[in-house]
Amino acid sequence: MAALSLRNVIKRYGHGPKANQVIHGVSAEIPDHEFVVIVGPSGCGKSTLLRMVAGLEEISAGEIRIGDRVVNNLEPSERDIAMVFQNYALYPHMTVFDNMAYGLKIAKVPVPEIKTRVDKAAGILELGHLLTRKPRELSGGQRQRVAMGRAIVRQPKVFLFDEPLSNLDAKLRAQTRLEIQKLHRELGITSLFVTHDQVEAMTLAERIIVMNGGVMDQFATPEEVYSRP
Ligand code: ADP
Protein backbone atom coordinates (compact mmCIF):
# COMPACT_ATOMS: atom_id res chain seq x y z
CA MET A 1 0.00 0.00 0.00
CA ALA A 2 1.23 3.50 -0.79
CA ALA A 3 2.11 5.81 2.10
CA LEU A 4 0.59 8.68 0.18
CA SER A 5 -1.58 8.68 -2.89
CA LEU A 6 -3.02 11.53 -4.92
CA ARG A 7 -5.83 10.68 -7.30
CA ASN A 8 -6.83 13.26 -9.88
CA VAL A 9 -6.40 16.09 -7.39
CA ILE A 10 -7.81 19.43 -8.52
CA LYS A 11 -7.57 22.82 -6.85
CA ARG A 12 -9.56 25.93 -7.67
CA TYR A 13 -9.16 29.17 -5.78
CA GLY A 14 -12.36 31.20 -5.58
CA HIS A 15 -15.87 30.22 -6.67
CA GLY A 16 -18.18 30.52 -9.67
CA PRO A 17 -17.12 32.32 -12.83
CA LYS A 18 -14.15 33.92 -11.07
CA ALA A 19 -12.71 30.57 -9.94
CA ASN A 20 -9.09 30.03 -10.89
CA GLN A 21 -8.01 26.41 -11.32
CA VAL A 22 -4.35 26.07 -10.35
CA ILE A 23 -3.95 22.27 -10.01
CA HIS A 24 -5.33 20.35 -12.97
CA GLY A 25 -5.71 16.72 -11.92
CA VAL A 26 -2.52 15.42 -10.32
CA SER A 27 -2.14 11.70 -9.60
CA ALA A 28 0.83 10.05 -7.87
CA GLU A 29 1.57 7.09 -5.62
CA ILE A 30 4.38 7.39 -3.08
CA PRO A 31 5.41 4.13 -1.43
CA ASP A 32 6.64 3.80 2.16
CA HIS A 33 10.16 5.15 2.78
CA GLU A 34 10.44 7.02 -0.51
CA PHE A 35 11.85 10.56 -0.61
CA VAL A 36 10.00 12.59 -3.23
CA VAL A 37 10.91 16.16 -4.13
CA ILE A 38 8.50 18.51 -5.92
CA VAL A 39 10.19 21.05 -8.21
CA GLY A 40 9.00 23.58 -10.75
CA PRO A 41 8.93 27.32 -11.42
CA SER A 42 7.37 29.83 -9.07
CA GLY A 43 3.57 29.72 -9.23
CA CYS A 44 3.35 26.19 -10.68
CA GLY A 45 1.45 24.87 -7.66
CA LYS A 46 4.12 23.16 -5.53
CA SER A 47 3.09 24.74 -2.29
CA THR A 48 -0.65 24.38 -2.99
CA LEU A 49 -0.13 20.65 -3.54
CA LEU A 50 1.81 20.27 -0.29
CA ARG A 51 -0.73 22.33 1.65
CA MET A 52 -3.58 20.14 0.39
CA VAL A 53 -1.77 17.03 1.64
CA ALA A 54 -1.21 18.80 4.97
CA GLY A 55 -4.89 19.78 5.21
CA LEU A 56 -4.07 23.49 5.23
CA GLU A 57 -5.90 23.97 1.94
CA GLU A 58 -9.15 22.26 0.85
CA ILE A 59 -9.06 20.12 -2.26
CA SER A 60 -11.66 20.99 -4.93
CA ALA A 61 -11.93 17.48 -6.43
CA GLY A 62 -10.13 14.16 -6.39
CA GLU A 63 -8.79 12.15 -3.49
CA ILE A 64 -5.81 12.22 -1.14
CA ARG A 65 -5.00 9.11 0.88
CA ILE A 66 -2.45 8.79 3.65
CA GLY A 67 -1.89 5.12 4.38
CA ASP A 68 -5.29 3.49 3.95
CA ARG A 69 -7.33 6.55 4.92
CA VAL A 70 -8.95 9.11 2.65
CA VAL A 71 -8.04 12.41 4.32
CA ASN A 72 -9.90 14.89 2.08
CA ASN A 73 -12.05 16.16 4.93
CA LEU A 74 -9.73 15.63 7.88
CA GLU A 75 -8.16 18.41 9.94
CA PRO A 76 -4.33 18.69 9.80
CA SER A 77 -4.11 17.28 13.34
CA GLU A 78 -6.09 14.19 12.27
CA ARG A 79 -3.74 13.39 9.40
CA ASP A 80 -0.76 11.15 9.98
CA ILE A 81 1.74 13.82 8.85
CA ALA A 82 4.29 16.23 10.23
CA MET A 83 5.21 19.45 8.49
CA VAL A 84 8.70 20.99 8.68
CA PHE A 85 8.72 24.71 7.91
CA GLN A 86 11.35 27.26 6.92
CA ASN A 87 11.23 29.06 10.22
CA TYR A 88 11.77 26.80 13.17
CA ALA A 89 8.74 28.01 15.14
CA LEU A 90 10.13 26.69 18.42
CA TYR A 91 8.57 27.72 21.73
CA PRO A 92 11.12 30.17 23.19
CA HIS A 93 10.21 29.63 26.85
CA MET A 94 10.47 25.82 26.65
CA THR A 95 13.59 23.67 26.80
CA VAL A 96 14.70 21.57 23.84
CA PHE A 97 13.22 18.50 25.52
CA ASP A 98 9.86 20.20 26.07
CA ASN A 99 9.80 21.57 22.54
CA MET A 100 10.28 18.08 21.17
CA ALA A 101 7.85 16.50 23.64
CA TYR A 102 5.06 19.06 23.30
CA GLY A 103 3.06 17.42 20.50
CA LEU A 104 3.26 14.04 22.22
CA LYS A 105 2.00 15.50 25.52
CA ILE A 106 -0.97 17.03 23.70
CA ALA A 107 -1.61 13.64 22.10
CA LYS A 108 -1.52 12.10 25.62
CA VAL A 109 1.33 9.72 24.83
CA PRO A 110 2.48 8.16 28.15
CA VAL A 111 5.44 9.97 29.76
CA PRO A 112 7.95 7.06 29.64
CA GLU A 113 7.16 6.60 25.93
CA ILE A 114 7.68 10.35 25.36
CA LYS A 115 11.07 10.15 27.05
CA THR A 116 12.12 7.14 24.97
CA ARG A 117 11.13 8.78 21.71
CA VAL A 118 12.71 12.16 22.50
CA ASP A 119 15.96 10.53 23.65
CA LYS A 120 16.14 8.43 20.49
CA ALA A 121 15.53 11.41 18.18
CA ALA A 122 17.97 13.55 20.18
CA GLY A 123 20.60 10.84 19.73
CA ILE A 124 20.19 10.71 15.96
CA LEU A 125 20.17 14.51 15.72
CA GLU A 126 23.08 14.98 18.15
CA LEU A 127 20.97 17.04 20.53
CA GLY A 128 21.42 14.79 23.57
CA HIS A 129 23.64 17.28 25.41
CA LEU A 130 21.27 20.21 24.73
CA LEU A 131 17.95 18.89 26.06
CA THR A 132 17.81 21.34 28.98
CA ARG A 133 18.73 24.41 26.90
CA LYS A 134 16.32 27.04 25.59
CA PRO A 135 16.16 27.82 21.86
CA ARG A 136 17.92 31.19 22.29
CA GLU A 137 20.98 29.34 23.62
CA LEU A 138 21.31 27.31 20.43
CA SER A 139 22.97 27.92 17.09
CA GLY A 140 20.86 28.10 13.94
CA GLY A 141 21.81 24.56 12.98
CA GLN A 142 20.83 23.23 16.37
CA ARG A 143 17.46 24.99 16.25
CA GLN A 144 16.78 23.51 12.84
CA ARG A 145 17.57 20.06 14.24
CA VAL A 146 15.18 20.58 17.18
CA ALA A 147 12.45 21.46 14.69
CA MET A 148 13.11 18.21 12.85
CA GLY A 149 13.25 16.30 16.12
CA ARG A 150 9.82 17.59 17.03
CA ALA A 151 8.48 16.15 13.77
CA ILE A 152 10.31 12.82 14.09
CA VAL A 153 9.10 11.97 17.60
CA ARG A 154 5.53 11.92 16.34
CA GLN A 155 6.44 9.08 13.96
CA PRO A 156 4.14 10.30 11.20
CA LYS A 157 3.42 8.29 8.08
CA VAL A 158 4.58 11.18 5.86
CA PHE A 159 6.92 14.15 6.40
CA LEU A 160 6.10 17.33 4.51
CA PHE A 161 8.90 19.82 3.92
CA ASP A 162 7.99 23.31 2.67
CA GLU A 163 11.26 24.78 1.37
CA PRO A 164 12.89 24.26 4.78
CA LEU A 165 16.33 25.34 3.55
CA SER A 166 15.56 28.42 1.52
CA ASN A 167 16.10 31.07 4.21
CA LEU A 168 19.35 29.60 5.51
CA ASP A 169 22.85 30.80 4.69
CA ALA A 170 24.95 28.55 2.44
CA LYS A 171 26.80 26.74 5.23
CA LEU A 172 23.69 26.01 7.26
CA ARG A 173 21.78 24.99 4.15
CA ALA A 174 24.42 22.38 3.27
CA GLN A 175 24.52 21.13 6.88
CA THR A 176 20.76 20.81 7.13
CA ARG A 177 20.54 19.06 3.78
CA LEU A 178 23.02 16.45 5.03
CA GLU A 179 21.00 16.13 8.23
CA ILE A 180 17.83 15.42 6.27
CA GLN A 181 19.69 12.87 4.10
CA LYS A 182 20.92 11.16 7.25
CA LEU A 183 17.41 11.02 8.71
CA HIS A 184 16.15 9.45 5.54
CA ARG A 185 18.95 6.87 5.53
CA GLU A 186 18.58 5.97 9.21
CA LEU A 187 14.82 6.18 9.68
CA GLY A 188 13.53 5.70 6.14
CA ILE A 189 11.17 8.62 6.53
CA THR A 190 8.60 8.92 3.72
CA SER A 191 8.92 12.49 2.52
CA LEU A 192 7.38 15.05 0.23
CA PHE A 193 9.80 17.95 -0.08
CA VAL A 194 9.10 21.17 -1.99
CA THR A 195 11.96 23.22 -3.38
CA HIS A 196 12.96 25.32 -6.38
CA ASP A 197 16.63 24.37 -5.90
CA GLN A 198 17.96 21.79 -8.36
CA VAL A 199 20.89 20.79 -6.14
CA GLU A 200 18.52 19.98 -3.28
CA ALA A 201 16.31 17.99 -5.61
CA MET A 202 19.20 16.00 -7.06
CA THR A 203 20.84 15.21 -3.74
CA LEU A 204 17.73 14.41 -1.71
CA ALA A 205 15.23 12.88 -4.12
CA GLU A 206 14.70 9.26 -5.00
CA ARG A 207 12.05 10.51 -7.37
CA ILE A 208 11.15 13.99 -8.51
CA ILE A 209 7.75 15.41 -9.36
CA VAL A 210 8.17 18.18 -11.92
CA MET A 211 5.23 20.59 -11.81
CA ASN A 212 4.50 23.05 -14.58
CA GLY A 213 1.45 25.31 -14.70
CA GLY A 214 -0.52 23.13 -12.28
CA VAL A 215 0.20 19.94 -14.23
CA MET A 216 2.54 17.11 -13.28
CA ASP A 217 5.03 17.06 -16.17
CA GLN A 218 7.21 14.22 -14.90
CA PHE A 219 7.44 11.81 -11.99
CA ALA A 220 10.85 10.16 -12.40
CA THR A 221 14.32 9.64 -10.91
CA PRO A 222 16.74 12.63 -10.72
CA GLU A 223 18.85 11.01 -13.46
CA GLU A 224 15.86 10.80 -15.78
CA VAL A 225 14.67 14.32 -15.01
CA TYR A 226 18.00 16.09 -15.33
CA SER A 227 19.50 14.17 -18.24
CA ARG A 228 16.63 15.15 -20.53
CA PRO A 229 17.80 17.31 -23.47
P1 ADP B 1 4.44 27.56 -6.07
O1 ADP B 1 4.48 27.01 -4.68
O2 ADP B 1 4.86 26.57 -7.09
O3 ADP B 1 5.19 28.85 -6.21
P2 ADP B 1 1.66 28.09 -5.45
O4 ADP B 1 1.10 26.79 -5.09
O5 ADP B 1 2.03 29.04 -4.37
O6 ADP B 1 2.91 27.88 -6.43
O7 ADP B 1 0.65 28.87 -6.42
C1 ADP B 1 0.02 28.24 -7.53
C2 ADP B 1 -0.98 29.21 -8.13
O8 ADP B 1 -2.05 29.42 -7.23
C3 ADP B 1 -0.41 30.59 -8.42
O9 ADP B 1 -0.98 31.04 -9.62
C4 ADP B 1 -0.87 31.42 -7.26
O10 ADP B 1 -1.00 32.76 -7.64
C5 ADP B 1 -2.21 30.80 -6.91
N1 ADP B 1 -2.52 30.89 -5.47
C6 ADP B 1 -1.78 30.43 -4.45
N2 ADP B 1 -2.38 30.66 -3.28
C7 ADP B 1 -3.54 31.31 -3.56
C8 ADP B 1 -4.62 31.82 -2.77
N3 ADP B 1 -4.63 31.69 -1.44
N4 ADP B 1 -5.64 32.40 -3.40
C9 ADP B 1 -5.66 32.51 -4.75
N5 ADP B 1 -4.69 32.05 -5.55
C10 ADP B 1 -3.64 31.46 -4.97
Ligand code: ADP
Ligand atom coordinates in the same frame (compact mmCIF):
# COMPACT_ATOMS: atom_id res chain seq x y z
P1 ADP C 1 26.27 24.85 14.27
O1 ADP C 1 27.45 24.37 13.49
O2 ADP C 1 25.37 23.74 14.76
O3 ADP C 1 25.50 25.96 13.58
P2 ADP C 1 27.76 26.82 15.74
O4 ADP C 1 29.15 26.54 15.27
O5 ADP C 1 27.02 27.97 15.15
O6 ADP C 1 26.87 25.48 15.61
O7 ADP C 1 27.74 26.98 17.32
C1 ADP C 1 28.67 26.28 18.13
C2 ADP C 1 28.28 26.34 19.61
O8 ADP C 1 28.00 27.69 20.03
C3 ADP C 1 27.02 25.54 19.90
O9 ADP C 1 27.32 24.58 20.90
C4 ADP C 1 25.98 26.52 20.39
O10 ADP C 1 25.29 26.00 21.51
C5 ADP C 1 26.76 27.74 20.77
N1 ADP C 1 26.00 28.93 20.36
C6 ADP C 1 25.81 29.39 19.10
N2 ADP C 1 25.05 30.51 19.09
C7 ADP C 1 24.76 30.77 20.40
C8 ADP C 1 24.02 31.80 21.06
N3 ADP C 1 23.41 32.80 20.38
N4 ADP C 1 23.92 31.76 22.41
C9 ADP C 1 24.50 30.76 23.09
N5 ADP C 1 25.23 29.76 22.53
C10 ADP C 1 25.37 29.76 21.20
